[in-house]
Amino acid sequence: MFKITKNKQGFIASSIVLLVCFITFCIVGFIFYILFGFAGKLSVYDISSQSESLNSNSLLLTYLRTPVEVNGNKMDMADLINLYYHDNKYKDILIGETEKVLNSFEKPAAVSGWNLHVYLMPEDETIIKIKTLEILGWYEKRTTFAYLPLSGSSEKYLKLKLYLECQDVSCY
Amino acid sequence: MKKNKKAIFYPITILIFTIFILIVALTSVINRTNVKDEGGNKIKLGEQQIELIKTYQKGETALFYVDQSAKYSVYEALYSFAKNGTYFNTPMCSPNSENDVAYIMWENIIQDKDILCYPTERDIAINFALFLNNQLDRYFEVYPSAIIPKNNYDFNFKETENNLEILGIATQNIIISTGNSDYSLKPSFKIETSYRFISKFNEYVKKSQEIRDNMQDCLREGSGTADDDKDLVTCSDINKLKKEIEGIENYQVIPIAFPKNYTLLFDIEDPSFNNPYSDEKLTIKYGIRFLDKFPPPPTEVSGVEERTVEGKTTTYLTWYKNHASDVESYDIYHIDITDKLGGGEIPEKPPTDINKMTKIEIPIETKLIGNEVEWQIDYENTALKKGQKYYFYIRVKDNANNFVKNIDIEPVKITI
Numbered sequence: 001m002f003k004i005t006k007n008k009q010g011f012i013a014s015s016i017v018l019l020v021c022f023i024t025f026c027i028v029g030f031i032f033y034i035l036f037g038f039a040g041k042l043s044v045y046d047i048s049s050q051s052e053s054l055n056s057n058s059l060l061l062t063y064l065r066t067p068v069e070v071n072g073n074k075m076d077m078a079d080l081i082n083l084y085y086h087d088n089k090y091k092d093i094l095i096g097e098t099e100k101v102l103n104s105f106e107k108p109a110a111v112s113g114w115n116l117h118v119y120l121m122p123e124d125e126t127i128i129k130i131k132t133l134e135i136l137g138w139y140e141k142r143t144t145f146a147y148l149p150l151s152g153s154s155e156k157y158l159k160l161k162l163y164l165e166c167q168d169v170s171c172y
Numbered sequence: 173m174k175k176n177k178k179a180i181f182y183p184i185t186i187l188i189f190t191i192f193i194l195i196v197a198l199t200s201v202i203n204r205t206n207v208k209d210e211g212g213n214k215i216k217l218g219e220q221q222i223e224l225i226k227t228y229q230k231g232e233t234a235l236f237y238v239d240q241s242a243k244y245s246v247y248e249a250l251y252s253f254a255k256n257g258t259y260f261n262t263p264m265c266s267p268n269s270e271n272d273v274a275y276i277m278w279e280n281i282i283q284d285k286d287i288l289c290y291p292t293e294r295d296i297a298i299n300f301a302l303f304l305n306n307q308l309d310r311y312f313e314v315y316p317s318a319i320i321p322k323n324n325y326d327f328n329f330k331e332t333e334n335n336l337e338i339l340g341i342a343t344q345n346i347i348i349s350t351g352n353s354d355y356s357l358k359p360s361f362k363i364e365t366s367y368r369f370i371s372k373f374n375e376y377v378k379k380s381q382e383i384r385d386n387m388q389d390c391l392r393e394g395s396g397t398a399d400d401d402k403d404l405v406t407c408s409d410i411n412k413l414k415k416e417i418e419g420i421e422n423y424q425v426i427p428i429a430f431p432k433n434y435t436l437l438f439d440i441e442d443p444s445f446n447n448p449y450s451d452e453k454l455t456i457k458y459g460i461r462f463l464d465k466f467p468p469p470p471t472e473v474s475g476v477e478e479r480t481v482e483g484k485t486t487t488y489l490t491w492y493k494n495h496a497s498d499v500e501s502y503d504i505y506h507i508d509i510t511d512k513l514g515g516g517e518i519p520e521k522p523p524t525d526i527n528k529m530t531k532i533e534i535p536i537e538t539k540l541i542g543n544e545v546e547w548q549i550d551y552e553n554t555a556l557k558k559g560q561k562y563y564f565y566i567r568v569k570d571n572a573n574n575f576v577k578n579i580d581i582e583p584v585k586i587t588i
Contacts, residue, residue, distance in 0.1 A: 021183040032194045039201045057229045073448035151244040151449045154310030
């Protein structure tokens with residue numbers, strides 16, 4: 001019996017230690033839960049932002065391949081850009097058709113829009129900027145480039161830049 | 173008592189051990205976003221896969237550039253092809269005089285020999301392929317994102333009822349390097365155009381040969397116009413030629429006559445050509461040069477004329493001006509006509525063999541009066557006698573020393 005009483009005191013002491021350990025374990029578990037979640041999100045964010053950028057390259061090629069009829073001739077947007085470079089009379093049709101295509105592309109945020117810039121290379125001279133959205137304090141996302149031959153010229157070519165203009169930095 | 177104290181450390185040890193395991197696990201998770209590539213360099217999770225997709229896209233963008241270049245090159249190559257008379261490089265038919273420097277000759281004269289360079293269907297296809305490869309190279313040269321091989325295509329041309337299909341088969345691949353590996357893709361393409369240039373140019377060749385034959389016939393007969401100084405101009409009458417090339421509205425022939433040959437320079441604007449990327453018209457330029465092998469047409473003797481000046485009478489033999497523009501000299505042939513006893517004449521009929529007639533050997537000085545040429549009959553230095561009856565025949569030499577070998581028009585009976 002005496003021995004049993006002594007054992008009871010030990011039991012109380014070890015229970016306190018166990019309780020403290022359990023609480024500490026829960027706190028540590030919670031902290032690591034947060035940390036693991038954050039670490040996971042970091043990699044997901046990184047892969048997502050890069051894959052969105054990959055999608056924009058496909059969008060640019062889709063845009064360039066979009067069929068359009070000019071002067072009764074069936075051609076694509078890439079040809080229309082070439083025609084515009086040689087003759088300004090194609091400006092309205094180019095802007096109209098481009099806006100139509102760019103507006104059809106999916107946007108990740110309410111205040112965001114796809115814009116297209118065309119440059120003459122190698123001078124890097126801006127030929128035209130077609131914007132479906134223009135806001136102050138914006139962020140350029142998902143930027144992608146493509147190149148076009150310039151009909152009738154063997155020394156110059158066109159560079160196209162497609163990007164997403166966002167109001168919010170978190171839009172990607 | 174001692175045993176109980178030891179038991180207190182047991183859960184603490186478990187807790188510490190658990191924390192240690194979690195730290196190791198967290199480090200591992202964090203490190204998994206920074207994996208290493210084959211070279212041992214630190215890269216992010218999925219970076220290799222993303223780079224691979226980016227490389228595919230780079231290839232896709234390059235292929236799009238190739239397709240676009242091919243579309244423009246077909247039309248631009250056609251302009252050069254047409255301006256060079258279909259030939260990319262043909263030394264035998266190349267221009268060899270300042271007057272036709274911009275024209276490739278489809279028929280030319282080199283060292284007094286006819287060289288025929290009329291392009292065959294095969295020539296048309298081969299030469300167009302050279303122009304097309306050349307034009308493609310110009311576009312590929314400036315492409316900044318990858319190296320596109322030059323002079324890289326074998327072509328297959330297939331004409332349908334309304335279209336021409338051009339299949340460009342790449343012989344070398346585009347190589348896009350991605351760090352440790354290379355991505356290789358074949359930049360072949362297929363283009364369709366409504367301008368069926370092979371059959372079109374084949375038609376031009378046939379029509380040009382027909383025109384050349386018609387022109388030679390016309391020159392052989394003379395222009396048929398007495399006062400025509402340039403029978404080639406008459407023979408290459410623009411309205412006549414327009415009818416010969418069907419469907420060609422804008423058509424220009426610039427004839428150039430050299431002393432020993434004829435040169436026709438063609439400028440044909442083809443209205444059936446439509447370049448959707450430019451308003452520039454397609455002008456086909458080529459030339460045809462052939463030797464002047466045609467003796468002048470017959471010369472008709474008109475008669476004799478007597479003129480008395482200050483009591484002195486002079487007799488002139490007259491004939492109509494020859495219709496050839498390049499007449500160099502006239503030869504007069506005659507044969508005496510004698511009366512037969514009992515009627516009739518010797519010869520009974522006008523001679524048909526020039527060798528039976530006598531040529532006046534002295535230099536013939538002629539004078540052109542209106543539409544007629546006259547020669548003052550020289551009784552002193554020739555065998556001609558006043559009051560005698562003769563058959564006269566005039567043979568003409570041109571500046572290329574062409575003349576008929578025998579009598580080509582019935583000699584005329586004249587008493588001088």
